[in-house]
Amino acid sequence: MVSSAEGPSVCGEGRSDPHELVFRTVPPDVGDAAVLVTAMLTEMRELYWDLGGVASGGLDLDAPDMPKAGPAELGPPAGTFLVGYRGGVAVCCGGLKRLPDGACEIKRMYVLPEARGHGVARRLLHALEDAARGLGYRVSRLDSGPRQPHATGLYDSEGYLPVENFNDNPVATYFGEKHL
Template sequence: MLIESRPATDPEIDALVTAQQRELREADGGLDGQATVTHDDIRYLVVVAGGRAIACGGIQALDDGTGELKRMYVRPAYRGRGIARQLLAALEELAFRQGHAVVCLETGTYLPAAIGLYTSCGYEPIPVYGEYVSNPYSVCFAKRLRVPA
């Protein structure tokens, strides 16, 4: 397994984000209804196994000190193997290298596995922010990054 940086324009990133958005629409029963695309200002990491991209996630700057975790996704066939936890750690390292002291994120109340991952990795609930304020299913979390030893 390899974790590597990829541009937002990478076709495998597009395929993973499309699969993520489809799965989210199914999980929330179509409640959100927002179409999401990749953004050039998101720095993506991809997990590659057997030559195939199986997971992705990105960091987007909210301000000088805060990065937002975006598009975290692991293909269903690869879940339960600790891949999301390894990818999250790599994304936190990327955020730190970009100068962010804090990483925040939004997820849905209908995604208990995601909430469990984030809280078990040290993320704490914060008030809903930005574009998510009007979504009653949004929950937000943040984590202060530690300086690497």
Template sequence: MTEVEIRPVGYDDPAAQQLVTAALADLGQRYGGPGDQTPVAPTQFRPPEGGFFVAYLAGEGVGCGGWRGYAQDRAVAELKRMYVAPAARGRGVARRLLEAVEQAARQHGRTRMILECGDKQPEAVTLYRSRGYEPIPHFGYYKDAPGVISLGRTL
């Protein structure tokens, strides 16, 4: 297997934006509509209040993910825009990317990571549960949406 390289980038980096666009299209196919409509701003992913990463295989951007601060609790980070291109799935990219995002949040003083996903993302839920994420009360943009799954874990 080619080594996965994880690089910190700006949310508005061209490789990041290409992957975010693909992530939103994937969510749109799963749930209908334009994908995740949670408001995000590139500035939310700038250290020390957040971070964004692109995963590369053989020099090609194949995955992305980031964290941003959670306004209700400065010790908490929210995972956003986790995505791996279909051709790169099953190769450990998502796990490595999640580890990098968690480590960055920890380095910036966050002690807990939370996330929202949905019941039509079983592979994501499996990954998160395997990393120790457990159900938490719903929060955020989709807190009242049918099928929402909210998870969190101590970093």
């Protein structure tokens, strides 16, 4: 389950387990969400430093030729953005948006480097899929770039099947779809 920032806890609140994740719905441009999105954008720019031209300093996920994933797309009524907290600290985020054919697309999934390797990304993906079901979506899609093998491995292991480039992303090489 997922709660809003104002609402009750989602999963794990009231427990003392520091590894438990609590997900909250937060606009992607506010507070902890904005900090995590900025970290994700910085990491992607560095990972794909050779794309977007030398003057740009690397890949810009907010460039005009990239799929849109801002507050308007990742917010109500057709989208959402989650921040995952472990021990009260924001460690991951991700959102979803509506696609023209009625499916949803998972965007901006990110786990802080120090939280990786502990199943956080898998739990985040499950929370996003649960949120998608809650919004009435039956199909989820996502993409990933060629330098993110851990992400594509996760998506494959979670039942995402290859599909054609559904969002005109000029950088992604992995496009997956899952029936929820």
